[in-house]
Amino acid sequence: MNNISADILEKSGQGDLSAFEEVYKASSGFVYNVAVRITRNSADAEEVTQDVFMKIYHNLKDFGFRCGFKTWVYRITVNTAINHYRKNKLNEKDRVDYDTAAVTVPASRSTEDELMQKDNETQVNGLLSVLSPKHKTCLILREIEGLSYEEIAAALKIPVNTVRSRLKRAHAALIEKAGERS
């Protein structure tokens, strides 16, 4: 996620749509990708992204820089995506998983690359599907989004050691699942 100047944030808080577009451009990639990974569905991810930016737009004036803007966005994104996922869990059978979202991959790749990417995507999907939302969230933020332990702890409002233990359990669960398959 790119850095956003305090001036842009202040203008966005006052309802300036062109300033808010800058906020969107800097953070929509993170929001959408985390949403796709957690909800496992591109339509849900779009809905989550819209909800996240509406929350940001409405609450930016009261944000007050009590924490970092990025941390605030991480937290809103994770909470909105997990809540959406839980709400829709009952309709799991209707889901169209990652394949739908994969349509948005840039078309410049060669077919071999595409196949490899699709294969990798199936594996990522398979790995994440065995985890509980809280373990999955930690793994996504650390391994895919590259956040530090401290950033994850701040975003999820949990101690750094809890982040470590969740990641450890997530890896253990993945190994255990692989053992069951083989």
Place this chain on the structure above:
Amino acid sequence: MMTNYLDGSATEEERLKVKEHLTGCLSCRKLEGQLLARHKILQDAKRFKVPEHLWQDIQNRIVSEGLKEKPVGALEMLKRYIFNPRQAAILTGALAALIMVAFFSGMAIQKKHLAMEEKNIESTVSYYSLSSDKDEVIYDFDSGIEEYFL
């Protein structure tokens, strides 16, 4: 420690410790291979491109929500003012101050009034004088009029 080792957050000391252990432990080497494979899969996970229509959708929502907000009447404005916690606190404070001022000024006025009444009573009170020789009650109005009649 293995998690830290794999994602590069282990200290140099931890890293050497794990490496040393791995050279002599076959099962841990196998585990390392499994974890590294998963680590790579996740690291290579593709980035999804944000659909282009999303920003337009968000803009439309912001505009339509703005339009939905009805023009605010005086009563609604008062309601908003009162139900706003900060405004409510200011209003309560002002009300409390007003009550205090009214109470103390009321007390001061009452005190002044009592003092005046006391003074008036003193000036208008009738005195009975029972010291008459003929045993008649003489009303002393504390004025010169009785002298005129008597």
